[in-house]
Amino acid sequence: xxxxxxxxxxxxxxxxxxxxxxxxxxxxxxxxxxxxxxxxxxxxxxxxxxxxxxxxxxxxxxxxxxxxxxxxxxxxxxxxxxxxxxxxxxxxxxxxxxxxxxxxxxxxxxxxxxxxxxxxxxxxxxxxxxxxxxxxxxxxxxxxxxxxxxxxxxxxxxxxxxxxxxxxxxxxxxxxxxxxxxxxxxxxxxxxxxxxxxxxxxxxxxxxxxxxxxxxxxxxxxxxxxxxxxxxxxxxxxxxxxxxxxxxxxxxxxxxxxxxxxxxxxxxxxxxxxxxxxxxxxxxxxxxxxxxxxxxxxxxxxxxxxxxxxxxxxxxxxxxxxxxxxxxxxxxxxxxxxxxxxxxxxxxxxxxxxxxxxxxxxxxxxxxxxxxxxxxxxxxxxxxxxxxxxxxxxxxxxxxxxxxxxxxxxxxxxxxxxxxxxxxxxxxxxxxxxxxxxxxxxxxxxxxxxxxxxxx
Numbered sequence: 417x418x419x420x421x422x423x424x425x426x427x428x429x430x431x432x433x434x435x436x437x438x439x440x441x442x443x444x445x446x447x448x449x450x451x452x453x454x455x456x457x458x459x460x461x462x463x464x465x466x467x468x469x470x471x472x473x474x475x476x477x478x479x480x481x482x483x484x485x486x487x488x489x490x491x492x493x494x495x496x497x498x499x500x501x502x503x504x505x506x507x508x509x510x511x512x513x514x515x516x517x518x519x520x521x522x523x524x525x526x527x528x529x530x531x532x533x534x535x536x537x538x539x540x541x542x543x544x545x546x547x548x549x550x551x552x553x554x555x556x557x558x559x560x561x562x563x564x565x566x567x568x569x570x571x572x573x574x575x576x577x578x579x580x581x582x583x584x585x586x587x588x589x590x591x592x593x594x595x596x597x598x599x600x601x602x603x604x605x606x607x608x609x610x611x612x613x614x615x616x617x618x619x620x621x622x623x624x625x626x627x628x629x630x631x632x633x634x635x636x637x638x639x640x641x642x643x644x645x646x647x648x649x650x651x652x653x654x655x656x657x658x659x660x661x662x663x664x665x666x667x668x669x670x671x672x673x674x675x676x677x678x679x680x681x682x683x684x685x686x687x688x689x690x691x692x693x694x695x696x697x698x699x700x701x702x703x704x705x706x707x708x709x710x711x712x713x714x715x716x717x718x719x720x721x722x723x724x725x726x727x728x729x730x731x732x733x734x735x736x737x738x739x740x741x742x743x744x745x746x747x748x749x750x751x752x753x754x755x756x757x758x759x760x761x762x763x764x765x766x767x768x769x770x771x772x773x774x775x776x777x778x779x780x781x782x783x784x785x786x787x788x789x790x791x792x793x794x795x796x797x798x799x800x801x802x803x804x805x806x807x808x809x810x811x812x813x814x815x816x817x818x819x820x821x822x823x824x825x826x827x828x829x830x831x832x833x834x835x836x837x838x839x840x841x842x843x844x845x846x847x848x849x850x851x852x853x854x855x856x857x858x859x860x861x862x863x864x865x866x867x868x869x870x871x872x
Contacts, residue, residue, distance in 0.1 A: 448860055459751060465666045468853075469674060472496065473522060473840045476664035478753045488803055491753040495662060496521050504655060504762050513630035513650070515657045515833070516540060519597060522662060522840040523590070541627030543598035544634070547577045551606055551622060559610040563828045564695040566607035568688045571596070575684040582682050584846060592683040593839030600835050601625070601635045604828035608639075611824070632657060635832065639821070648773055649819055652766045653829075656815060659759040659808060660830050662837030664752070669693040669700070673838045677845040678853040690838050691831060700827040700834075703813030705746040707823065710782070710814075712739045720782050723789065730786070730793045747810025748790045754803035760811060767811050774818045783814060 427435075449456055458466040475494040479486045493500040495518060503521075507514035516537045520528045528536060554573050560566040574596075575581045580588050606622060613620040623638040632654035636645035662670065672693040676686045694700035716738065717725045732738035733745050750757055771780035787806045794804045816826050 444860060452858055454858065465751075468671070468855075469665065469850075471665040471841070471844060472525065473837065473844060474662040474664050476666075476752050478755070488754040490756045491758045491805075493663065493758045496525055498527070500659065500758055501762060504658060508651065508655070513632060513654045515631045515654050515661075515836075518658050518661060519836040522836055523593070523843070537630075539594060540598045540631070543595045544602070544625050544627055546599060546602060547574075550577070555603070555606045556610050556614075559607065559614050561611060561615060561824075562695075563604060563607050563611070563824045564691055564700075564831070566611070567600070567603050567828055567831060568691040570603045570607065571684050571691065572688050574599075575682060578684070581684065584680060584682065586843060586847060589683055589843055589846060590839075593835075593842065596683075596687060597835050597839060600828075600832045601631060602638065604825060604832060605635065605638045608822060608825055608828075612822075630654060631832070635829070636819070639825075646773070648770060652770050652815060653819060655763070655766055656812060656829070657833040659763060660812075660833035662834070662840070665841060667699070668696070669834060670837060670841050673841045674845050675853045677842045678850055680852075683842065686842055687835065687838060690834075694831055694834060695827060700830045702746060702807075702809040703816070703830075704823055704826050705740075705744075706810055707813040707817060707826075709733070709739050709746050713782075721785075723785065726782075726785060727789055727793060730790055731797060734794065734797045745786075745790050745794065747807060748794065749804045750807045753805055753807065756805050757807045759808035760806050763808060763811050763815070767815055770815060770818050776814075776818055779814070783811065 448454075455466050458468070473496065475497075477492040477494070478489060480489050481487070495503060498521070503518060504514065507517060517528060517533055520533060520536050550570075550573075554570060555566070560569070578592070583589075602625060609618075609621050612618040619641070621641055623643055625634040625638055629637060630650070633645070633650045635653060636650055637643045665671070665674075669690045672690045673686055676689045697705060713726070713729055714720060717729050719725055729738060730745060734743055736743045767783075768780055771777050787810065790806070791804045812830075813826055816829065821829065
């Protein structure tokens with residue numbers, strides 16, 4: 417590095433000193449949150465969210481009222497009023513891929529008939545093509561080790577290719593949303609192949625999608641060198657996409673979609689912001705944590721079929737003595753669900769079938785053991801305000817692992833599903849002409865008198 421070059425990634429000693437000062441100046445006494453009844457994370461101690469809006473798109477139900485008291489129940493997830501279990505059962509029973517059908521439901525409010533679904537899938541196929549030289553000029557240049565950043569950069573760059581990028585009329589936004597739904601698998605997979613080639617020296621693979629195939633099939637087709645996949649693999653990935661499409665409107669990335677849409681900005685900026693939210697390990701990256709936690713368990717537990725040994729490892733996780741010392745058992749617990757996560761219940765039956773096909777039955781048994789045991793250990797070790805259940809992240813990473821998906825694509829695959837929900841929520845926000853979303857923060861610093869420089 418030349419003398420006049422600056423290493424922008426270096427944390428200098430001066431920055432470290434200033435960082436300590438910045439951190440000390442912003443720490444807030446946790447007692448103040450209770451004193452002023454501030455709902456940290458916009459949720460109370462029981463996990464109930466602060467009501468911030470209304471939505472037609474989806475709903476979560478995990479409680480019922482009995483004699484004036486809220487009682488936890490089995491969790492239910494609804495898309496446009498339809499129970500997710502009924503939707504998945506419907507299209508899998510008829511041996512259809514569901515992502516395109518349920519995307520139509522989220523965007524337009526009703527289940528499509530055959531003609532409507534055919535027209536919509538043809539529209540997605542029509543838009544499943546990137547601008548000329550986009551792959552070479554944008555994706556191949558400066559590939560990132562993080563596919564979510566690569567995806568966000570590609571989305572923001574698409575703004576410059578759109579002659580009506582700032583038009584926020586509903587027809588134009590719908591056009592942009594459908595295009596992004598169609599393009600997300602390509603942006604994710606091509607970004608990964610560019611990284612694998614330039615950073616890891618692997619062969620460069622750029623397969624064109626097949627406009628006649630479903631989103632799930634195309635994901636596997638363009639990812640794999642031989643473009644081959646089994647029907648079970650494609651159908652399980654399709655179910656995964658459907659289960660991740662939306663989640664009640666109050667999740668962090670969908671709330672981000674509403675917040676940024678309320679400013680009147682363009683679609684590409686909104687989706688890039690939502691991607692930044694989803695990237696966080698507390699949101700979209702949790703399934704990677706589950707995989708790595710399980711790898712650590714297998715390294716540190718001599719007999720993974722010994723319940724006592726596994727239980728002791730789970731206790732060590734909670735006591736910050738194992739894995740990443742976070743005190744968490746990843747894949748356990750949810751902000752809303754306490755008895756069951758309906759997405760996990762649906763997924764589990766498909767996971768077992770895939771594990772049998774792929775030769776992962778013993779590992780599936782370990783997952784099943786932890787699913788049963790972890791809530792018991794958490795209840796023994798922690799003060800509980802509500803129940804703890806296994807969530808969808810617990811099994812989704814395992815599924816992606818069995819499908820041979822690289823970890824770098826776990827969260828982007830989530831984004832390929834959630835873009836459908838984000839698009840529906842963006843249209844909903846714009847359609848209702850709402851005010852800019854601007855929550856209140858209570859200042860807790862004392863008022864100070866200005867001190868002249870010489871007196872400081």
